[in-house]
Structures are given as C-alpha cells and as structure tokens.
Amino acid sequence: MFVALISFPPIKAGKDAEFRKWFASSNEEFSKFKGFIGRRLLKPLEEGNYAAVVEFESQDAFKAMHGSPAHDAAGKQVTPLFDGDPTPHFYQVVIG
Numbered sequence: 249m250f251v252a253l254i255s256f257p258p259i260k261a262g263k264d265a266e267f268r269k270w271f272a273s274s275n276e277e278f279s280k281f282k283g284f285i286g287r288r289l290l291k292p293l294e295e296g297n298y299a300a301v302v303e304f305e306s307q308d309a310f311k312a313m314h315g316s317p318a319h320d321a322a323g324k325q326v327t328p329l330f331d332g333d334p335t336p337h338f339y340q341v342v343i344g
Contacts, residue, residue: 249285249341250310252302257332259298267298267329274322281316283309307340 259267271289278284285303292299304310313319 249344250304250307251339251341252300252304252310253337253339254300254302255335255337256298256300257330257334260329260331263329267326270322270326270329271300274326277318277322278313280318281309281313284313307338 268289275287278287281304283305285305287300287302290299290301302310304313
C-alpha cells in the first residue's frame with residue numbers, strides 16, 4: 249500500500265468551512281480512481297494546521313490520480329484558500 253501524508257498550510261481567515269467542503273467533494277472525485285483506498289482529513293488536537301492521509305493500492309495508482317485533470321481542477325479550487333503550499337510526504341507500507 250502507498251500512503252501520502254499531506255501537511256496543509258494555514259487556511260485563510262474565514263475559509264475553513266469552504267476548505268472542509270472542498271475536501272469532502274474532492275474525496276468523492278478521487279474515490280473514482282482505480283486503486284483508491286481512502287483519504288482522511290486530520291485536525292490537530294492543539295494549535296496547527298490540517299493534514300491528510302491518502303491511501304492507494306500502489307504508487308502508480310496514486311500517480312495516475314495526481315496527474316489527472318480531476319486533480320488539477322481540485323488544486324485550482326483549493327489554492328486560493330491556502331496561505332502557502334501543501335507539503336507531501338510519501339510512504340510505502342511495510343508492515344500492516
């Protein structure tokens with residue numbers, strides 16, 4: 249299994265609800281891709297920014313979604329809500 253942990257930048261003031269709505273709708277779109285397992289939004293217990301856990305069957309399946317027009321469109325929708333850029337970290341599950 250391939251996992252991406254995405255650290256989101258701060259969300260602009262007044263845009264939190266819009267960001268959460270975007271995350272839910274983009275989940276629906278990304279779930280249509282072959283190899284998609286799940287995508288969850290994480291909120292820190294203390295101060296900080298949102299993060300996401302994205303799971304795909306393989307890195308190739310993730311790359312297919314990431315390079316798609318649907319991913320490009322989702323990125324264009326959410327970029328104006330950020331104060332900065334997301335930071336991804338990629339992992340391969342070795343024990344699960």
